[in-house]
Amino acid sequence: MSYLPSGVYHEYYRQDHAWWQTRFILAKMILLGLIIFYVIPFWSGLYIIGVATLIIYTAMGALGVQLLIGYCGQVTLGHAAFLAVGAYTSTLLILQLHVPYLLSVLIAGIVAGLWSVLFGLPSAKVKGFYLIMTSLAAQFVTVDFILTQYVSQIGGRGQAFSLPPGSISIGPIVLDDDVKVYFLGAILMVLLTMGVVNLLRSRVGRAWIAIRDNDIAAETMGINIVRYKLLAFFVGGFIGGIAGAYWVSTLAALSPEHFPWFWSLWLVGVILIGGVGSIHGVFFGSLFMVLILEGLKFAIMPLIPYYPELSMKFLFLKEAAFGLSICLFLIYEPNGLAYRWWQIKNYFNLWPFSY
C-alpha cells in the first residue's frame, strides 16, 4: 500500500518530488503527528512525557552524529562537545545579555557549527582513525578544559550556571512545565528532521554520500571534498548546538558534567543500534536505548529491598549493559534496527504473496 504501482506515472515534477507519494503514507504521517502532538502530551502522564523529552533530546543529538557518520563518513566520537557549546552559548546569551530564548537557540546552533568546523579542519588531511582522534581531542579540549576552566568563570556564578525558574521563555510563554518543554522539543525535532531529509535529497546530500562511499572517487568526479566535509561538520555541529540549547530548557543548572565523553559515545551507540545511514535509525536507536534503560530500572526496582546496594550500583550496571548491548548489536545485527524495520515492512507489503 505504501508502494507505488510499478512504473512511474508522474506527470509533474511536483509529484515526482513530493514527500509523501501515496495517500497511505500521508495518512501514516498524520497518525504519527497526532500521536506526537496530541496523544503523548494530553493523554499520557508526566512520566511518559519526561521519557519522550529524553528520547527527543537523544534523537536530536544523534541526528547530527548520523549526518556526520552515516551520511558523510566522518566518524566523530566527540559530539557532546558541540552539544555543550550550544548549551553554554544559549545560557550565556540568556543570562548575560538577556537575548530571547529562540534567538539564542539559533545563535547557539551557529556557534556550535563553527566550533565543529574548527575541529573538522584536520579532516581535509586525515581520515579514519586519525579523524577519530581529533574528535576525541575536541571533546577533552572543549568540555574538560575550555568550558570547565574558562567559560564557567564568566559572570562569577561558580561551577554551575543556575537557571532561575522563568528565565527561559518564548515571547509571553514561560517554559516552566514539562508539556511546554516537550512541545518545543517536538517542534524543533520535526523541523530539524525535515531540514536534514531535504538536505539529503539535494546536491549537497548526494555529495556527502559520494564522499562517504569513496572520497577519492568523489574527488575525481569534481566534488570539492574539503568544502563538503566542512559543510557536514557545520550542519552536524549546528544540530548538536540546537540540541544542547534545547536541553537547557529542561535544566535547573548547567554544568560541564552534563556533557561527558560518555554522552558522545552514547550518541554513536544510538545510531549504531538504530542503523547507520538511515534517518529512521536515529529514532529507532533513541527509542530503544532510552526505553531499555527505563525497563532496566523497572526490572531492578523489585530487587532493591533484597539487595540495597543495587540502587547505588545501578549506574555501573547501566554502563555495562550499554557496552554489552553495543557489542552484541554490532556482532549479530550489524545493520541496526532500521534494517529489521525495513524487512518487516517489506514482508507486510507483499503479504500474503511474499516469497
Added chain:
Amino acid sequence: MRLFIQVIITGIMVGGIYALVALGWTLIYKCSGVLNLAMGELVLIGAYTCLSFYMWGFPFWLAVLITIVVGFIMGLLTERLFLDKLIGEPILTVIMVTVGLSFFFRGIVMFIWGTDTMVFTPSVFPAEPVNLWGIVIGQVYIWSFVAAMILLVLFVGFFKFTRWGLAMQATADQEKAAMSLGISARYVYATAWGIAFIAAGVGGALLGNINGLNISVGYLGLLVLPAVVLGGLNSVPGAIVGGLIIGVLQNLSGAYLDQFTPGGVKEIAPFVFMVIILLYKPYGLWGWERIERV
C-alpha cells in the same frame, strides 16, 4: 634548571609506564588491525586484580605474576568471544565494539570494586625519596620505571627471538604469506590480545602504586593514543619512544603552563599535541604511509 631536570626525569619515569601500555596497543593494531579504545579498561582490570591479590596477603611479585596470568586468560577470552567474530568488518564497527567492551569492563570493574580510591597498603615500595645529585625522585617512580623497562625488554626479546614472537611478526607483516607457512592467524590474534592485557595490567598496577587506584587510572588508556599516534600506529619502537615523549611533554606542560591557566593543562596537553602532530605528520615518526587508490 633544577626544576626542569626534575620534571624531565619524572616524565621519563612515568613515560616508561605509558610506553609499556602503548606497546600493548600497537601489538593489537599490528597483528590484527583492531584500533582498540578499551585500553584504559584493560589497565583497570589488571590494576584491580593486582591490588586485590596484594591486599589478600600475597607478596607483590606474586600478585603481579597472577595479574599476568589472569590478564592473559582474559585477553584470550575477549578475543575469542568478541573480536574473533568481527574479522573483515568495517573499521567503525570494530572500533565501536572496543568502545562497547570498554563500557562493559568499566561497569563491571566499578560494580565489583566501587569508585573510592584504593591504595596498596602496606605500600610496596619505600616511601622516602632518593636524592640523586640534588634531584629528588620518589622510589616508586624508579622502581616502576625499572619494572616497566624489564617487561619491555622481555617483550621485545620475545618478538625477536622466540618462535611465537616471530610468528606474530610474520603475521603483522604479511598475513597471507604467514598463513601459507602454517602460522595460525587466529592464535596470533588471541596472543596479541593476551599480551596487550598483560602489558596494560602491569602498567596499571605500577601506576596504581604511584597515585593510588581509582577509576581515573583508566584515563591512561586514552593517554596511550597520543603516544601511538606520535610514534606511528604500527611501529613498536615508535610506541616506546612516543610513550616516553608524551610522559615528558605532559609533565613539562604541567610544570610550566599550569601557572598561566586556571588548571587542567596536564590532562589535556597530550591531546593538543596529538592534534598538532596529526596536522603536520599524520603518520607519526615511524608509521607506514598509506597510499590510496580508487
